[in-house]
Structures are given as C-alpha cells and as structure tokens.
Amino acid sequence: xxxxxxxxxxxxxxxxxxxxxxxxxxxxxxxxxxxxxxxxxxxxxxxxxxxxxxxxxxxxxxxxxxxxxxxxxxxxxxxxxxxxxxxxxxxxxxxxxxxxxxxxxxxxxxxxxxxxxxxxxxxxxxxxxxxxxxxxxxxxxxxxxxxxxxxxxxxxxxxxxxxxxxxxxxxxx
Numbered sequence: 001x002x003x004x005x006x007x008x009x010x011x012x013x014x015x016x017x018x019x020x021x022x023x024x025x026x027x028x029x030x031x032x033x034x035x036x037x038x039x040x041x042x043x044x045x046x047x048x049x050x051x052x053x054x055x056x057x058x059x060x061x062x063x064x065x066x067x068x069x070x071x072x073x074x075x076x077x078x079x080x081x082x083x084x085x086x087x088x089x090x091x092x093x094x095x096x097x098x099x100x101x102x103x104x105x106x107x108x109x110x111x112x113x114x115x116x117x118x119x120x121x122x123x124x125x126x127x128x129x130x131x132x133x134x135x136x137x138x139x140x141x142x143x144x145x146x147x148x149x150x151x152x153x154x155x156x157x158x159x160x161x162x163x164x165x166x167x168x169x170x171x172x173x
Contacts, residue, residue, distance in 0.1 A: 032048045
C-alpha cells in the first residue's frame, strides 16, 4: 500500500511517465546529506558526483564546498567525477566526448521557439534565472550573459556565508 500511495502522488507519477531523473537526483542529494550528517564527507562528495547527470546543479554545490574548505568532500566529488569521466570516455570512445560537449553548447543557441520543439519547453516557461532574463531582454545572448553573471554573483555571495549544512562530526541520535 505505501508503494501504491507513493506512485499515485501526481508529481511522482508525472516524473516517472516523463522519464525525468528528478527522483534519482533527490535520492542522491538526500544520501549525500545523510553522509555529511554522519561526518562522512568523502562519501558524501562521491555520492554528489553521481548527480553530475545534471552538472549545472551539482557543480555549484561542489564549488561551494570547495570555497568552504571542505577538502574531504571536494576530494570525494573530484574522485567520483574523474571516475565518471573515464567511464564516459570508455563508453563513448575517443571521438564521442567532443560531439557531446558541442551539443550542450548548441542547446543554449537554440533559445526561443526552436528550443521548445527540440526539448519540449521554451525559455519563457522556465522557472529559472535564464527564463526571467529571457523574458526581460531582447536577445538570447544577453539573457545568457545576465544569467551567468547573476549566477556567479549568487555563488560568490553564498561562498562568503557560513555553511548551513552539518559540520564534520557524528550526528546526534
């Protein structure tokens, strides 16, 4: 019954039907948080590296941990990222990574209606900084530049704040 209840929850059902990886990412971030809470920073970093499926989310989180001087977490993340890169290069072969990188950069050039036909959603429907700047500016390039600058400013600000995640040490049980 609990499994049926879980699957009947509309956001979960839609996520599964649409083939999204949001639930997997949630699981990875929760597992990483649990490891951090137990003082296992190296393992937490390695687990977060698996979230590089959505690198645009995982990289800023890892960069914050690096700015906060959480070196064991950073080492775990870099180890996992290197392993994933080697595995990807092995699967794709020597000529497979460059076309993948080109396809990622090409996606940002497809803004507007062509992006909607390519990936199913246009920037005007994105609840993100890019979506906001796309609606407020006349060109895709300006929206991209403003998004990058705002993201870097937010990241720089967050790096100066005290980490709100658990410090190294055992959890209180």
